[in-house]
Amino acid sequence: MNFGFDEDQKSLGDTVAKLLVDYPALTAPDLVRPHSDEVWRGLAELGLFALMVPERFDGVGLNAVDVALAVEALGAGLAPPSILSTLAVTDLLVRHGSEEQQRRHLPGIAAGTCKFAIATLEADQGYDPASVSTTIGEDGLSGEKILVADAADAQFFLVSARQGGATVLALVDRTAAGVAVRPHDDIDPSAGSCAIRFERVDVGSDAIIGATAPERAIARLLDTCATFAAGALIGLSHRMLDTAVEYARTRVQFGQPIGAFQAIKHRCADMAVAVEAGRSAAYYAFWAVAEDAPDRARAASMAKAYCGEISRQVCSEAIQVHGGMGFTWELGLHRFLRRAKLLEHSFGDAAFHNERVLVETLAATGDAADHQLDAA
Amino acid sequence: MDFAYTPAETEFRMTLRHWLADALPKGWGETVFEPEDEDERAMFRLQWERKLHSGGWSGINWPKEYGGRGATLIERAIFAEEMARAQAPEGLNIIGHNLAGTTILRHGTEAQKKRFLPKIISSDEVWCQGFSEPNAGSDLASVRTRAERRGDHFIVNGQKIWTSFAQYSQWCFALVRTDPDAPKHRGLSFLLIDMSSPGISIRPLRQISGESEFNETFFDDVIVPAENIVGEVNDGWRIAMTTLAYERGPEDALGRQIRFKQELDKLLDTLSTQRRGNGRAIDEPSTRQALAKSIIEVEVMRLNSLRTFSKYLNGEERGPDASLIKLYWSHAAQRMYETALDALGPTAPLAGNDRDSARAGLFQLSWLQSKAFTIYSGSSEIQRNIIGERMLGLPR
Numbered sequence: 168m169n170f171g172f173d174e175d176q177k178s179l180g181d182t183v184a185k186l187l188v189d190y191p192a193l194t195a196p197d198l199v200r201p202h203s204d205e206v207w208r209g210l211a212e213l214g215l216f217a218l219m220v221p222e223r224f225d226g227v228g229l230n231a232v233d234v235a236l237a238v239e240a241l242g243a244g245l246a247p248p249s250i251l252s253t254l255a256v257t258d259l260l261v262r263h264g265s266e267e268q269q270r271r272h273l274p275g276i277a278a279g280t281c282k283f284a285i286a287t288l289e290a291d292q293g294y295d296p297a298s299v300s301t302t303i304g305e306d307g308l309s310g311e312k313i314l315v316a317d318a319a320d321a322q323f324f325l326v327s328a329r330q331g332g333a334t335v336l337a338l339v340d341r342t343a344a345g346v347a348v349r350p351h352d353d354i355d356p357s358a359g360s361c362a363i364r365f366e367r368v369d370v371g372s373d374a375i376i377g378a379t380a381p382e383r384a385i386a387r388l389l390d391t392c393a394t395f396a397a398g399a400l401i402g403l404s405h406r407m408l409d410t411a412v413e414y415a416r417t418r419v420q421f422g423q424p425i426g427a428f429q430a431i432k433h434r435c436a437d438m439a440v441a442v443e444a445g446r447s448a449a450y451y452a453f454w455a456v457a458e459d460a461p462d463r464a465r466a467a468s469m470a471k472a473y474c475g476e477i478s479r480q481v482c483s484e485a486i487q488v489h490g491g492m493g494f495t496w497e498l499g500l501h502r503f504l505r506r507a508k509l510l511e512h513s514f515g516d517a518a519f520h521n522e523r524v525l526v527e528t529l530a531a532t533g534d535a536a537d538h539q540l541d542a543a
Numbered sequence: 544m545d546f547a548y549t550p551a552e553t554e555f556r557m558t559l560r561h562w563l564a565d566a567l568p569k570g571w572g573e574t575v576f577e578p579e580d581e582d583e584r585a586m587f588r589l590q591w592e593r594k595l596h597s598g599g600w601s602g603i604n605w606p607k608e609y610g611g612r613g614a615t616l617i618e619r620a621i622f623a624e625e626m627a628r629a630q631a632p633e634g635l636n637i638i639g640h641n642l643a644g645t646t647i648l649r650h651g652t653e654a655q656k657k658r659f660l661p662k663i664i665s666s667d668e669v670w671c672q673g674f675s676e677p678n679a680g681s682d683l684a685s686v687r688t689r690a691e692r693r694g695d696h697f698i699v700n701g702q703k704i705w706t707s708f709a710q711y712s713q714w715c716f717a718l719v720r721t722d723p724d725a726p727k728h729r730g731l732s733f734l735l736i737d738m739s740s741p742g743i744s745i746r747p748l749r750q751i752s753g754e755s756e757f758n759e760t761f762f763d764d765v766i767v768p769a770e771n772i773v774g775e776v777n778d779g780w781r782i783a784m785t786t787l788a789y790e791r792g793p794e795d796a797l798g799r800q801i802r803f804k805q806e807l808d809k810l811l812d813t814l815s816t817q818r819r820g821n822g823r824a825i826d827e828p829s830t831r832q833a834l835a836k837s838i839i840e841v842e843v844m845r846l847n848s849l850r851t852f853s854k855y856l857n858g859e860e861r862g863p864d865a866s867l868i869k870l871y872w873s874h875a876a877q878r879m880y881e882t883a884l885d886a887l888g889p890t891a892p893l894a895g896n897d898r899d900s901a902r903a904g905l906f907q908l909s910w911l912q913s914k915a916f917t918i919y920s921g922s923s924e925i926q927r928n929i930i931g932e933r934m935l936g937l938p939r
Contacts, residue, residue, distance in 0.1 A: 168545060168546055168547065168548055168552065168617045168620070168849075169544060169545050169853050169856070169857075170544060170546070170846070170849045170850045170852070170853040171544060171850070171853040171854065171856075171857055172544060173544075176544075232544050235544075412935045412936070412937065415937055416936065416937060416938065423938070424937075424938050426931070426935075426937035426938055427937065427938040427939065429924070429927070429928070431937075432927065432928065432931035432932070432935075432937050433924070433927040433928075433931065435931055435935055435937060436870070436926070436927035436928075436930035436931045436934075436935070437870075437927065439867065439930055439934060439935060440867050440870050440871050440930065443847065443867055443871075444840075444843045444847060444871055446850075447843050447846035447847045447849075447850055448839065448842070448843050448846065450544065450846075450850070451546075451846050453544075454544050454545075454546055458546075458547075460546075469838075469839045469842060469843075472835065472836075472839065473839050473843070518832060520835075521831070521832050521835035521836060521839075522831060522832070522835065524835040524838055524839060525831050525834055525835045525838065528811070528835075528838050529811065529815070529825075532808060532811065
């Protein structure tokens with residue numbers, strides 16, 4: 168047993184972090200959507216998108232743990248969400264895609280030329296991925312999804328929809344007839360969130376992922392996306408902590424750096440404790456996802472619920488430590504606050520995942536009393 | 544990163560699991576429980592600790608030459624998990640194992656290691672900690688208990704406070720002033736004191752839980768042989784910092800996590816059966832949210848410790864991460880017991896002797912006890928100073 172990352176994994180995280188520094192527009196104060204093509208190309212040249220693709224499709228055959236620190240760096244650098252969406256779809260295709268689906272998509276993913284967006288949320292539904300009103304019927308796919316990050320960039324949408332008695336995941340070409348993309352007005356325009364309307368879009372049976380056990384594919388997607396979001400949130404939180412600590416070291420009031428005051432020092436210490444606790448939860452989830460561990464769902468939900476909550480605390484405290492400057496547009500802390508809020512509401516919020524943690528825990532401990540009462 | 548276990552580690556786990564199944568009393572945790580009387584409970588825990596030792600399950604990762612098992616830190620973590628799983632009792636000689644032993648192992652002479660470590664591991668000798676004084680709490684370096692050198696021994700005079708388990712202890716390690724004229728951190732020494740020495744008296748202190756785990760300990764011309772100093776004269780602060788790093792470190796946190804996990808499981812069980820209106824207590828949505836948070840935080844206590852173990856195994860030094868671990872578990876545990884009382888609803892105020900109390904008042908007692916967590920082993924305020932200054936590099 169070893170709860171640490173190896174040198175390659177650390178090096179990948181460092182390299183991704185360094186690369187993102189070259190794109191200052193990603194974290195600039197203004198809420199314009201940065202052109203993501205160059206970042207994509209940079210990350211593709213680095214080989215990021217090939218990492219989780221099996222070797223027979225021109226990839227490296229690594230897993231979620233190997234990219235965990237890269238995910239953290241992507242979160243810290245406010246990288247385009249399509250990167251994480253594409254990595255999550257890669258994982259899904261590897262685990263649940265048909266041979267044909269793998270052959271069609273994985274080489275393009277490995278080359279960094281194929282982008283995916285995930286369309287699972289609906290305005291009148293909660294976070295349970297199985298509860299959707301979008302349907303695939305005889306006349307095709309119809310319904311409306313919201314908060315599809317980077318939808319304008321993606322060649323393919325991964326869409327959840329009811330088909331027969333089950334909820335399934337379908338890959339839909341963005342150029343298909345009946346697909347209409349509408350950019351949202353939302354808290355973080357840099358994430359490129361869109362609503363997508365599907366009207367009788369033709370969806371062949373070869374577009375359904377994991378058709379024989381769709382609920383397993385959906386659970387896997389939820390756990391992977393929740394874990395990646397948790398990793399991004401904790402990377403972002405760590406960056407906010409660093410920013411606050413740096414400011415507390417240098418900002419002088421009452422004749423001394425404000426970090427010498429316990430009111431500030433202790434806030435920073437609490438933020439550091441929170442970030443490390445979040446990392447413990449997130450890293451374990453990466454491992455559980457990579458290994459498909461029996462407690463995968465519980466681990467992923469723990470990480471997502473907890474890292475979301477921590478990002479709230481740390482972003483708020485970091486702004487507070489900066490005083491009036493923290494509230495200015497030009498300092499740009501609001502970019503992290505906004506992205507964190509968006510991520511909090513992606514792939515299940517804290518309330519959804521907390522409930523899942525409790526249900527999974529009670530199931531795992533063999534809640535005998537539960538069964539007795541249910542039977543009564 | 545790999546949470547899988549080697550065959551040797553799995554064998555360690557299964558051997559321990561089978562041993563525990565035989566060693567625990569029949570009906571343990573169901574019909575058989577710890578004694579309610581505080582002294583009886585202490586003796587029960589001491590007997591349990593000695594039983595663990597007789598089975599070879601004490602001093603798990605200590606060297607064999609001093610009576611330990613010579614196992615790895617990973618096996619130490621497995622040990623903690625299995626003790627939690629079996630709902631095994633706590634020990635009494637916690638200070639001996641976690642603090643006295645680790646400090647002597649690190650800084651003691653060979654003679655001290657041979658003399659003291661085997662009896663700590665066997666719990667033949669129980670230890671207490673003589674650090675805090677009425678005027679030296681968070682400002683520990685200002686201790687005033689004096690030790691004067693007279694030939695081949697020291698004469699100790701002064702008062703210690705919050706000395707947990709002093710009433711059951713054969714030995715005490717104490718931070719004492721050997722040079723009153725030196726700057727306060729540089730005039731301290733670390734002494735091992737035989738609690739049966741003439742001149743030591745103990746007065747129990749009653750805690751807010753009603754228990755008297757800790758004491759005031761008075762030293763009146765107590766003679767301590769000079770060979771019972773750990774480290775050099777006036778180098779006691781450095782030695783004490785080692786003690787504190789272990790007191791707050793991952794081994795300690797993992798041991799405590801066992802208890803929190805067990806009590807959280809009991810809470811889930813209690814709430815699953817307790818009726819509330821037309822449903823059960825556990826059906827309350829706000830309760831479910833709070834419980835999930837505690838489940839996560841108790842799990843994170845374990846994961847924090849495992850991550851830190853892995854850092855040590857990969858060659859990193861012990862440092863301020865101990866403060867991070869302690870600050871985390873202490874507040875998380877307090878939140879858990881607040882959640883417990885919230886969740887118990889109308890029955891929460893009922894105490895152990897009331898027939899309607901849940902689990903004989905277990906959660907209420909633990910809730911009261913939990914108020915000490917953020918004070919002892921260095922208050923949260925001290926831990927935050929350490930994290931802020933030594934980990935984050937903020938100015939003093």
